[in-house]
Amino acid sequence: MTIRLHDTRAQELRDFVPLDSSNVTMYVCGPTVQSGPHIGHVRAALSFDLLRRWLQRRYGRVTFVRNVTDIDDKVLANATDAESWWGLAYRMEQEFSAAYAAVGIQPPTYEPRATASIPQMQELIARLIERGHAYPAADGSGDVYFDVRSWAGYGELTRQSVDAMEAAEDADPRGKRAPQDFALWKGAKPGEPADATWASPWGAGRPGWHIECSAMARRYLGAEFDIHGGGLDLRFPHHENELAQSTAAGDAFARYWVHNGLVTVDGQKMSKSLGNFTLAADVLAQHDPLVVRYALAAAHYRSSLDLSDSSWTEAEAALGRIRTFLERAQRTAGGDEGPAAESLPAAFASAMDDDLGVPQALAVVHETVRAGNAALDRGDVDEVRIALGAVRAMTGVLGIDPFSPEWRGTGSDTKTTTALDALVQAMIAQRAQARADKDWPAADRIRDAIGAAGITLEDTPDGTHWSIDG
DSSP states (O other): OOOEEEETTTTEEEEOOOSSTTOEEEEEOOOBTTSOOBHHHHHHHHHHHHHHHHHHHHHSOEEEEEOBBOSSHHHHHHOOSSSOHHHHHHHHHHHHHHHHHHTTOOOOSBOOBGGGOHHHHHHHHHHHHHTTSEEEOTTSSOOEEEOGGGOTTTTTTTTOOGGGSOOOOSSOGGGOSSTTOEEEEEEOOTTSOGGGOBOOTTOSEEEOHHHHHHHHHHHHHOSEEEEEEEEGGGIIIIIHHHHHHHHHTTOOEEEEEEEEOOEEETTEEOOTTTTOOOBHHHHHHHSOHHHHHHHHHSSOTTSOEEOOHHHHHHHHHHHHHHHHHHHHHHHHHTTOOOGGGTSOOHHHHHHHHBTOOHHHHHHHHHHHHHHHHHHHHHTOHHHHHHHHHHHHHHHHHHTOOTTSGGGTTOSSOHHHHHHHHHHHHHHHHHHHHHHHTTOHHHHHHHHHHHHHTTEEEEEETTEEEEEEOO
C-alpha cells in the first residue's frame, strides 16, 4: 500500500508517508465568509473530502482541520449598518456549512474561526520579530510586516524570485521597507468598527490574512503536520506567505502541499471578483445534491472543471446506471452482499492510491456495474453478490452510494415519485391481466408505451419491477 500525491512544493508525485501512520493530519484553507459560496468553493471542499475519505480507508484516522476566515478586509467591506461584520460572517459561515453538508462533505474534526486564535497569531508575530524576520512599521500605524528578503526560502513554493514578484497589496505600503513585504498585523484605521480590533504590543488592530492559517494550523496540528490543502489560486501569495512565515518562525509546517484545480467559465477561473460565479444554492436548487457531488467529483481533483448543462445530465445518467444495478442486485441477492463488501477491487484501490485518481476509480465502478448486470442476465447469483458488494464498497468510499443513509430524502420529489409509481404499477397490472388473457398484442403495447417513457420493466419470480433507464 503506497499512496502517491502530487506535492506542489516538490512539483512532482511523492510517496505519502505520514508522521503518524495511525493519525494523518490535514489542514485545508476554508472560506473567507464575506458572501455565500459559489460552486467552485464546493468543488474545492469536495476534493479534500475525497482525499480525507481515502486516507481514512487506508490509515483509519484523519485529523482534519478546515478554518473559517471571519475577519478580513472583504468581510468588513460587506458589512452594513443593518448587519455587523461578525453577524454577516456567521450567517455566511452557515451558508457554507449547509452547501457542504448538502453534497455529503464530512464536517471537519476542528473548524476554528480566525477570531478565536488572535493570541496565537500575536505569539507567532512576536517570534518573527524576535528572529529578525518581521518589523513594526516605523510610522507608528501599528502595522507589522514580514520582511521577505530576510528569509532565503521565500518563493520556494511557487518557484519565484522576490525581484519578479508584484507588490503585496494587503496593506497600506507607507510603512513597508520593500513593496513585497506583507502584513502580519494591521493597525486600526479610522472608520473601522471598534469591535474589529484587538489590543497588541504594536497597537490596536487585527491580523493579516496569511498569519491566521499559520497560527491555527500550529494550534490544532502542531509545528509539523502531514498535508496542507487548498485551491490552486491560493498558492501565491497565501500559501507562499504561510510557508515563509511558519518556517521562518522555526516550524517545520506542512510536509505535503496539495492543491485542487479550479472551476472555470470560458477558460477563466470562477470567482466573485470576476462576477462569473454560480452560487451553490442555485445549483443545489436545480439538481439532486447527489448528482452535484458526482459531477464535481468526476474530474481529477487537480484538473480544471468547466461545468455545463451536460455535466449534470451525464452525472445523473451515470448515477442512474449505478442505482438501477443496485436495485436489481439487491432483489436477486436478497440483501446478502458478497465478500467485496469488505475489500475493494484492486483496480479501484490502485486508482485512488495514484494521486486520488477518482476518474479511473469511477471507471472501475462502472465496469463492475456492467459485469454485475451481465451476471444478473445469466442468473449467476454468486457473481451478482460479489459485484453488489464491490459497488457498495466503492461508492461508499466516494460518498456516492445512492442507498447510503446520507442520501435518503434527496433526488426526485417524493410526491412525484409516488404518483409515477402508482401510474406504472397500474400499467404493469394491466399488462399482467392482458398476458393472463393471452392478449399478447395488448401486453406488448403496454410494455412499449412504458418503454417509450424511458422506463424499463424487469420480470422476476416475485413480480415485475420498474426502473428509469440510465
